[in-house]
Amino acid sequence: MRRIITLSTLALCTAHAGAADGVAFFENKVRPLLVKHCYECHSQESGRRKGGLLLDRKEGWQTGGDAGPALIPGEPASSLIMHSMSYEDDKLQMPPKSKLPPEELRIFEQWISMGAPDPRTAALAEVVKKKTIDFAAARQGWAYRPLARTPLPVVKQKDWPRKEMDSFILAELEAKNLAPAADADARTLMRRLSYDLTGLPPAAADLENTSNLPAYVEKLLNSPQFGEKWGRYWLDLARYADSNGGDRNYTFYQAWRYRNYVIDAFNRDQSYYEFIREQIAGDLMKGENLEQRRRQMIASTFLALGPKMLTDRDKEKLHLDTADEQIDTIGRAFLGLTIGCARCHDHKFDPFSQQDYYALAGFFRSTEVVMGTRNGCVNVASWVEQALPQPEPGMSDLAARMNRLELVMRLKVERDFMAKVGGKMSLKKLPLAGVICDESDAELVGDWKQSSLSANRFGDFYIHDDRKQKGVKQAVFRGSLPETGVYEVRLAYPAKTNCDKQVPITVEAFDGVHEIVFDQTKKPSIGGLFEPIGRFRFEKGGRTNVIIRTTGTKDYVVVDAVQFISVRDIEREAAAFAMVNGKGGGDPALAMQSGDLAKELNKSLSELKDAELAMAPRDARDAGDIHLRIRGEVSQLGPKVPRHFPSVLHDGPPPKIAPGSSGRLQLAEWMTSAENALLDRVIVNRLWAQLFGRGLVSTVDNFGVQGEKPTHPALLDHLAAKFRASGGSIKTLIREMVLSRTYQLAAEAKSPRTVADPENRLLGRRSYRRLTAEEIRDSLLFLAGDLNLEQAGATALTYGEDLDKPMKFDQEFRRSIYLPVARNNLAPELEIFDAANPEMVAGDRPLTTVPTQALYLLNSTFLQKQAARLAQQAYAQPEPVAWLHQAILGHMPEARAAKRANDFIEQSGGDREQVLADLAHVLLASTEFLFLD
Known part of the structure; x- marks a missing residue:
């Protein structure tokens, strides 16, 4: 038999105190304590408002500080001020100098239970109020408002635009008295398109036919390599890696499935x-x-x-x-x-x-x-x-294996959180779940005596008080729980007839303070040892205290152990009891101890890594x-x-x-709803940045105040609205962009446009861009005929459980997107050319020019090997110099370049194939190969 009385019940009883009595109580009891302990740091007079909180006026604690209201009238157990004054949280203790005496704590508790009457009506308007955000005004900002479809701007060169977007670009140029650059030649444009849409150089056969550009764009859009190129960009945003990084660089055995999902999604134009x-x-x-x-x-x-x-x-x-x-x-x-x-x-x-x-x-x-x-x-x-x-039965079988893995994991956690188990009860190997605190873990107040007379105990002994000298005694168990949730709290005791029937127990939980009166003569129902006293919600790191007192008792009060068991584990524990008692079958893991569970866990993890x-x-x-x-x-x-x-x-x-x-x-x-126009603006801007070298908003990952404003806000909204109308088709928008006149402009090193607009914010010309790290490696393999275009699977599996050791990719011939990405251990040949950092979102990779890049291009054995492979093919050609230029740079050499190359070959002497390899090496390391114009 037990009775539960919560403080909220007490609050209901006391909240009806008269208003006059409440004010008198505040003035006589509460205000002096606030002045004494709180005003120094939380009042207008002191000029201090720590944590944003004022306690010298009612509106101060009502509004609260950084954490919200300081107290909830009628609910002391839920009030932040009581939580901080109790000193139960080592990170939030007020007042900071010392804990209040128990009698002063009771005054605050009683005041809050009364409804916190407070006659101090001075308003916060007299002091600086916490700054609030004007969301209504903020919603009018360019990034947050609904999409606006504006009419196409009127331009003077009416025959110049090919797509609607061109009119927006031309209008801005004309407003600055600038004309756009000339169109790029067909071969330059085809190389640009091939890299921008597939990340690979154009095939030689494609360069023979430059007359049908839209058809070439469709071929690239429908190529499997399209998804690999654009999937790589998305993986930059998704902070993709094949390992955890951080403190332990464990291999993510299944991450590759996401990588391939992304590639396929772009190819399907999902x-x-x-x-x-x-x-x-x-x-x-x-x-x-x-x-x-x-x-x-x-x-x-x-x-x-x-x-x-x-x-x-x-x-x-x-x-x-x-x-x-x-x-x-x-x-x-x-x-x-x-x-x-x-x-x-x-x-x-x-x-x-x-x-x-x-x-x-x-x-x-x-x-x-x-x-x-x-x-x-x-x-x-x-x-x-x-x-x-x-298909079944495979699905059910695999799900069962995963459930067992998690059971073993949970049992391992449980065993390691379990306190010591000694004495006679350990001989039975009780399969108790959750967390158990023995009496030796309790904080004791008063004199308690040890005893081992009863065999029905947890551990070597238990403790009890003296019936003749009761005094004020208590045992405080402070639990440490592995997770937040609802737990059943149980008490262990020997259940003798000379034990007290009205033992007062306090449970301090996250959901309040609960007072329980417990009968210790009742036979425990859990293994003959533990008896539930209630279910309560506990927060990890929050209050998890069980206090057993002797107040008001006449017979013995026994303290043996306290068990905290998550309600989700109760059924499993019962099954384990039935198994060890021979009353039913069950998983052998239920009876395993920590060492055997560790072995079982490692075995399961190994078996499931490629499932x-x-x-x-x-x-x-x-x-x-x-x-x-x-x-x-x-x-x-x-x-x-x-x-x-x-x-x-x-x-x-x-x-x-x-x-x-x-x-x-x-x-x-x-x-993804139409209400959230920001989603459309951001992805449209990302696609634009990838194709044009900079976004309409140059800070592609930051549309906030510290980011840049759009150079062409009307164009951004125009494209975002078209993107929404298309149902979110990436390919449709990319097609629109690359077939525009703006995209097909020539690059310029020096012109009136470069002088007037050095950052090319007006997009009056093409910006040069260097090939990405992946494009460089993939091109070297592709040009030599070594690139394997098949989609790869779990490429990280072969490197073991951790990806901390250096990984060599000399024998890897698939595209770079399929190489394992190890946090804390990036591939040097990709990192040196600014591959994305997988620790974070990388919508705009940094572009560096450092000496190590030149040294790599000169000394890389991989680059030398690929140059030699190209030289072998060139050696069999009637005009090897022309063939190498065509293969590597996508065009025939000019007369002066051809003469220099031939002179180099003739003057070098020695093995002709090696000289051709040196020439190929020079071309592969050249600015013309490494940059797109």
């Missing part, structure tokens, strides 16, 4: 909106067939690709850091905004509040990406993998809204923030999210 939805919530979407469901599951790998601090011992921090990385990536890649900057405070520049951040964080904290243990180490987390849809799995996330079991964190500190909880879309982009009601659901599906639908 709707960009569907592409985005699948990456945010593909694991939650419904598919028409197995193939579509596989694609959706693989697409959601996007959320799991980022670097994670897998060894972080604070798992709640790990979950929130993972959510932060996802928010930052989605903000930059999809919206061109640095939303992640609002984790600790309102964004300093852009209209994103800390409330907006945690409204978004709720979606991703409700998503499970990391979990469990790895390699038998409880302090190293793993990542979620799910079975890919496939049909995806790094797909799933909704967390504790999905729901989360609390704002004061200054971003995980353990400093502010108010709970409902999940919502960014206020500057959405002025409607919050989404309706089913209980237990992450809400990512609703987020994905909103993200």
Whole structure:
């Protein structure tokens, strides 16, 4: 028999105190304490407002500081001020000099329970109020407002535009009294198109026919290499890597599936909106067939690709850091905004509040990406993998293997969190779940006696008080839990007839302080040892205290052990009990200890590394809204923030999210809705930047205040509206761009346009661009006839569990997009030419010119080998010099260049094939080969 009385019940009883009595209580009891302990740091008179909080007026604690309201009238257990004054959180203790005496704490608790009467009506208008964001005004900014379709501008050279976009470009040029450059010649244009659309040089046969440019564009758009070229760009945005990086560079055995999904999506010209939805919530979407469901599951790998601090011992921090990385990536890649900057405070520049951040964080904290243990180490987390849809019975078999892997992971965590088990109870090897604290783990107040008289005990002994000398005694168990959730709390005791029937127990949990009266003569129902005392919600890093007292008791009060078991593990624990008692079969892992579980875990991980799995996330079991964190500190909880879309982009009601659901599906639908015009602007600008050398917004990853404003805002909206009308067709927009007059202009080194517009912001000419790192390597293989154009699979598997050791790609002949990307260990031949950093969104790779690049071009054995392969082919040609120029540069040499090359060959003497190799080497290292004009 037990009774539960919560403080909220107490509050209901006391909240009806008379108003006059409440004010008197405040003036006589509360105000003196505020003046004594709080005003020094939180009052207008002191000139200090730490944490943004004032406590010298009612509106001060109502409004609160950085963490929101300081207290909730009638709810002391949920009030931040009581949490900080209790000193239970080592990161938030107020007043900072020393903890208040118990009698003063009770005064604050009683005041809040009364409803916090406070006659101090001075308004915050008298002091500087916290600056708020004017979202209505912010929505009128160019990046956030709805798309505007403006009429085509009137131009003087009416016969110059070929596409609508050309009119916008020409109008700006004419306004500056500038004329566009001449058109590029056909061969230059075909080389430009080939690299821009496929990342490879044009085939020699294609250069023989330069008369039908639209047909050539269609051929390139429909080439499998189109997806590889543009897929590589998307992987830059998705911070793609084949390893975790961070603290442990574990191999992502299944990441390659996402890489190939992206390539195929570009080749299929999948709707960009569907592409985005699948990456945010593909694991939650419904598919028409197995193939579509596989694609959706693989697409959601996007959320799991980022670097994670897998060894972080604070798992709640790990979950929130993972959510932060996802928010930052989605903000930059999809919206061109640095939303992640609002984790600790309102964004300093852009209209994103800390409330907006945690409204978004709720979606991703409700998503499970990391979990469990790895390699038998409880302090190293793993990542979620799910079975890919496939015909039965394969699907069920693989799902069962994955479920068992996670069971073994959870058991390993459990065993390692379990406190010591000694004495007679250990001989039975009770398969108890969760976390157990023995009496030796308790903080004791008063005199307690050890005893081992009863065999029905946990560990070597238990403790009890003295019936004749009761006094004030208590035992405080401070639990340490591996995850946030609802736990059943159980008490271990020997259940003797001389034990007390009304033992007072206090459970301090996240959902409040609970007072329980417990009968210790009742026989325990769990293994004859433990008895539940209630279920409570605990937060990782929050209050997890069970206090057993002797107050008011007459018979013995026994303290043996306290068990915290997640409610999700209760059924499994019962099955384990039945198995060890011979009452039913079960998984042998249920009875394994830590060492055997570690071996079982490693075996399963090895067997499943090349299985049909995806790094797909799933909704967390504790999905729901989360609390704002004061200054971003995980353990400093502010108010709970409902999940919502960014206020500057959405002025409607919050989404309706089913209980237990992450809400990512609703987020994905909103993200791709017509309301969110920013999504269209950002992707259109990215495509433009890739094809024209700079974006209409030059800061492609930042459309905020610290980014650049668009040079042609009307054109940006015009193209974004056309993109939306096309259903999000990437190929349609690229076709429009490359067939425009603007794209087909010639490059210029010096002209009136370069003088008047050195950065080419007006786009009156073509900008030169250097080949990317991947284009250089792929071209060297392609020109020598060595490039394998087949799509690759899991290329990282052969390098082992960690990708920390140097990787050599001498015998790799597939395109560079298929080479393993190892965080903390990038391929030198790609890194030297500014390959993307996979730690973050890289929408605009840096362009460097450094001596090591020239040294590589001179001394690279790979480049020398490919030059020799070209020389072998040239040697068999009647005009090897002309053949090498045609093959490498895409055109016949001018007379002067041909003479220099022939003179070089004749004067070098020696082996002719080696001399040709040297010539090929020179051409491959030349500016003309490395740059597009």
